[in-house]
Structure formats: C-alpha cells, structure tokens
Amino acid sequence: MLFASFSDARASDKSDFSLKQHCPPSFEKNAKGHCMLRTMYEFYDSVQNRGVGGTQTSLPDHRDGFTPAQIDLGRFLFFDPLLSKDGSLSCASCHQPDKGFSDDLDRSVGITGEKVTRSAPTLWNVAFLDKFFWDGRADTLEEQAVGPLFDPKEMGNNPQQLLASLRENSVYPGMFKQAFPQSHQIEIAQIATALTAFQTSLISLNSRYDQYAHGFHDALNENEIKGLNIFRSFVARCAECHQPPLFTNSQIAVIGTPEPEGLPFDPGAQVPFNDKRMRGGFKVPTLRNIAKTAPYMHSGGMGSLKEAAEFYTKGRGHAIPEREELLIHWHIWEPNLTDEELDRIVDFLHTLSDESLAPQIPEVLPSGLPAVDAKFAARKQRQKNLSGDKPMPLSSKNNKQMASSINNQQQDNVKEVSGDIYE
Template structure:
C-alpha cells in the first residue's frame, strides 16, 4: 500500500528533527556562575561581601579581605572545564575522570584515606600514597598538591593527567583523543579560539576549578552581621579556635581557613606504616621533611577522613591530636623539625568540652551552594564519571 503524502511529510519532518537534534552544536554557557560578575573584558570575577572589608588578607579577623586571584576566566572556559572535569576521556583507558577523586557528593574529595588511580594489569586499581584533597577555594591558594609542589591550577592539572599511577595519559594521546571528537573541537573553538591541546585542556580545568567557591556558610553570615547565625557553643568554639591557647587560626587563617603554607605537624604514619616525607621528598631543606600544605577547613565536615593519608576518621580525633602533647604521634625515626606553633612540650590542654566546642564551630563552615551541576552527558559520549567502585580495588 502506497504511503499517503501527508504521512510521508510527517515522517520526513520527524526524521529531520531527529537528525538536527543529534547533529546540533553544543553551545557553552555565556553566563558566569552564581556569585560571579562578568567584567567588561568578558571574564567572571567573584563578588562577595568580603570585598567591602579593608583588613589585610592575612589578618585573620572576622572582616578580612580575600586575597586576589591570579586570573579570571570567561564563562565558556569555565563551562568547558566542567565538561572535561566529568569526562573519563581525559584518562588513558577512558575509565576515570577528575570527578572520580573529587566527587561533588563527598566534599569534592573521595571519602577514602588514600585515593585510587589507574588500573593494574590484574584489573585492580592502584591505591595512591595520599588522599584526594578537596577543591574548595583552590583558586586562592599559593601552593597546590599535598606537598605544595604545584604553583597554579593549570600546572597542577598535568600531575594527575600524566602520572602513570593516576590517570596515566600522555600529552600526545590526550590531544589526539580530544581532536578526534568533533564536539570537543567545536567547544574548544568557542572557549579558546583554537583546537584542544594540553595547554587549553589544563586552562579549562583551571577555569572550572576557580568557580568552586564557598563563602556562604553560617560562619560567613555571622561575619557579615547575623549574630544569630551560629549558636552559643559554636561561638565558644570560634573563640577557642582563635584564642592564644589553641591558636588554630594561626595556620587556618580566616576567611580561607588556610594560609597555604607548608607545615610539619608530626602527623602519624599512614595505616600501612609508610612514612611520607611530604615536601621533603622534593627538597633538600631539612625543615620540609614531613611538611604538608595546610588544608582549608571550609566544608571540612564533608571530606573525612583527615590528613594526607586519612590517618584520622573524625574531626574529634583531629582536634584531640592537636590537644595532646605536641609531636606525640610523629614517627620516632624521622628527624622532623616541628612547626613553631606545634613544637611545645605540652599541648593546649583543652577540656573535652572545649574540644567539642571547636568541632561544633567547624560545622558552621559548611556551604555547598556552589557545587557544580553534573552534566547529563559529556561530549565524548562516555559515561559521566563521579566515583570509582570500591570493589575494583
């Protein structure tokens, strides 16, 4: 039976619609993320109430200015970085993404004591020596990586991309893979005006990570004048945190709650007993043996376990570690030169109640309003990756 002209026309229209939808060009967002303002140059600049304060960035008081970031990015560069962050195409075997270790559901860390890396020949994933650090406010940091060995986000991105035990890729393979995907070639033209390359990939990842900011916690509301934003116990905890006895804020300086410095605190070895020299593994300076970058305390409640190899499961354990005799847990055979804030015969000798008060205060630093939107799909067509199956160990 011959198909009627009207039915044939409808079929053609439907076929054309499907074709257009499948071949339509993906357009990157031209809008800055929330809390960012587009400048006259077309880049996104963070705006917060901290902009109105005039105390120096290292002041550590309630109303200190945020430090300046070194670079702002366009909305398109940020959005491209978001796609890349969740796309396993960046790994050599295309089976893990940046988001595998920096999961939105786990404080932009992975909930493990030590991160998982590339698959071994037997199919098991490599367990790395250190945990995955959280990414909140990384654009403000002067040092990156646990050992502080990277100076900026773009150069830091190359470490996991090309480390054999992590994503295991090579520069040539990365560029070839992305340039073979028409959608990515088009997106890189939108964002950078040139094809995918190691430089543009790492710049896009840096752009996306610069948008991961957290300055809208209950603590921040308290800073900006809402005296009821935190309760009496949390206020006590804050006062102890900043006080001369505990001196937590000497290293965890508000409003970033880190000073980005390297510090030797006498952390215990990892669970397997292995000593990690930290920054001392890349420096001959004896003062850096066992030194690690001071982490931010923003959203710290979301990223357990704690320290560079997950030595402590809870914040209560962490606070108690600092309250104990300084250096009590340090490896006995390592000639560590403890940070001057740590090198004391006795600890602060806080009461158990005061320890609990500090932990209560740390809960006021929770704010995940700027968690990124996970793409429904990525240009490579691979499954969007946000975790690694623990059973694959």
C-alpha cells in the same frame, strides 16, 4: 588505537554542547567578557590592616578573569573520563562534588586499582591558593590540573593519546573553538586553562560562619560561637594556621602526623623543595566544607573531626616515629583542651559548610561516557572493603586507641556504590 573505542560521543547532537555565555553565580562579567569574582569580603580591610584571623578580613589575591565558555568547557572536561587512559576515571572520580570535592577514602584509588600515596584534597576555593598538592610542589593551577592526567598511578594518560582522543571526538573540537576562538586545534595548554577556569569557579564563602562574620550573629548558636572563640584563642591557636576567612594560610607546616602502619614515612615537602627542614611538611589545608571531607590528614589516617582536633592536644610530636627527627612547627604545642572544648570546636567546624555554588554535573558528556565508569566504581568499592576488613594502625607511640577508632569509622563508611556516585 586504544582511544578509538571511547572517543566518539554517543550524544551526536552538537547543539547540546553549546557552552554557557553567562558567568557562574557570584561572578560578574566585565566589559572584556571575563568573569570576575564578587564577594562581601572585598569590602573589608586587608589582613595587614585588620590583624590575623579577624572575622571581617579581606581575601587574598585570587585567580579569575576567565570567559564563561572557558569555565563551562572546564566543567565538561572535569567530569569526563575521556581524559584518562582507559576512559574509566575523571577528575571528579577523586574530587566528588557531594563529598566536598574530595572522596571518602583515606587515599584515593588510581587507574591501576591501587591506592595512591595521599588523600584527595578539596578543590573548594583553590582560586585563592598559591601552592598545590599536599607537598606544595605545583605553583599554578595549570600545573596542578595536568599533573594527575599524566601520572601513571592516577589517570595514566599521556599527552599524545589525550590530544588524539579530544581532537577525534565529534564534539570537543567545536567546544574548544567556542572557548578559544583564536586557536586552530586543541592543545594541552588549552586543556589546562579550561580545567583551571572551572576550578576557580568553585567558591564557598556563604556558610553560616560567613553570615555571622558579615554581621548576622543569629547565624551561629551558643555552642558554635564558643567553638569559634576557642578556635581563635591563643590557647588553641587553630586560627594561626587556619586563618579566616579561607581557614588556611597556604603555608607548609610540619605537624608530625603519623603514617598508616606498613607504609614508609612520607617526606612531604622535603622532596620538591629539597629542604630537610621541611621533612614531613604538608600544605595547611582549608577547613571550608571540612565536615564533608573525612577521613583527614594527608594520608587519611583520622576518621573524624573530633579525632583530628584531638591530635593537636595530645602533645607536641607525640606521633613522630622513633627514628625520625622533625622540625615541628612552633604553633604546635600542648593546649590540653578538654573534651567539651574539642566538641565545641567540632561544632564550629560544621558551620564552615557551604555548597550553595556547587556546579551542575553534566547529564551527558561529549564522550558519551558515564561520569563515573562502572569499572572505577568497582575498584573503589574493593578498596573500601579492604580498608573496612583490615585495621590500619598508625605508626605512633600511642596508636592502639587511634587505630581502633579509624577502623571503626572505615567499617561504618563501607556502603554500596551505585553506577552514579553523585546520586
């Protein structure tokens, strides 16, 4: 069988894989042994009582309540390439901790070595979301977690092979028993639960902005405060969709971002929702750790924060292809921000970086495989070289300057990829 060549752990000492019994930082174990999130924001009023975009606004409902063992099992699964068809690709291959749980490609590379349709969104603070994937097609983290596993263009696996690989591994059955003591064997639902549990532990709420929001005003400098004020102003209107404290409203919005030339128009949320009004619509992404997740937009068509911010001031619908008629979100208009104002917004966006609760990457995996297989690293480097060598102009009316900027950024980003991309 295909999985037999990489399903046995080279690290045979099963005691090395005892799952943690304590909750991750910022979580408190309750009387039932479940990890419950604790943040300063729980002391504030709701959005309804404080108004949209206030610095001291409470967080929405979120997923927590998993056991420490379930979270830790999910951590091992997340980083283990055993979950892919050929053992070359893990969840972390496209959601890399040092890149804001995204990657540095315009569109991620799947198991076939080809780019997939869209860029990899960050996983920070997904516990607070109720829609997943760029087009919002998944309603739960469990549904989102298994989607890439069985997508032939992403991790390329199937339920039968995945279960066989894990069940025949010398370590994983014992780990699943620790996390799910009432279960007799590994099931797909447990895999989804463990991956969900781990993802809900990825909390980023201790940035310099958060310190400012909690009352420490020296956390931001003068330019960053100016940027925050512009961001929240009725002129720029950034905060109407990117609402603090999560800096997203979790809604689908049609803003008219262009596609790279040569690619068909992406209908986005129109497909899963079967609604023409949502054509070209995508989920409003969080801006948490946004400085780490370039390039930007659903197709990775914008290489810098300045370029992404400038898109919104170039005119409503300026990048819509000529034969498309989109229902642009009413928040999108022409604020005519100056270059200095755009720079101040970028200054502010950098204050949203916080990786203080980043999880520990396992030094050894139950499969014995490396966290990122050399085969995958080579595929990714090949795609980066192709992107750097060939400009990808955007299919908009005024695209020459934007395309040049993107190409220069891509060329600057081309660098050697070692066997371990987390170094």
